[in-house]
Amino acid sequence: MNRKDPCAGEQTIGCSVTSCRYNGEGAHCALHRIEVRPCRSGESSGRPDDESFCGSYSQK
Numbered sequence: 001m002n003r004k005d006p007c008a009g010e011q012t013i014g015c016s017v018t019s020c021r022y023n024g025e026g027a028h029c030a031l032h033r034i035e036v037r038p039c040r041s042g043e044s045s046g047r048p049d050d051e052s053f054c055g056s057y058s059q060k
Contacts, residue, residue, distance in 0.1 A: 021060045031056055 013029035015022075024030045037055035044051065 015054075017054070017057065019059060020054075021058045022056065029056075 013031065013034055014027065015029040016026060017023055018026050020029075022030045033056075035055035036052050038052055039050055
């Protein structure tokens with residue numbers, strides 16, 4: 001375990017976005033931390049795909 005980061009090894013980020021360079025084997029994110037950002041529409045529909053997205057996404 002990494003002593004500098006007390007959460008290291010305790011949490012994982014599931015991800016199925018295979019077009020992202022950080023996607024590992026189609027099932028998880030290889031990053032230790034992601035940035036979640038609000039969608040730019042400014043409208044609140046309550047649907048998850050309208051509310052937020054992964055700001056750490058980087059195309060392969």
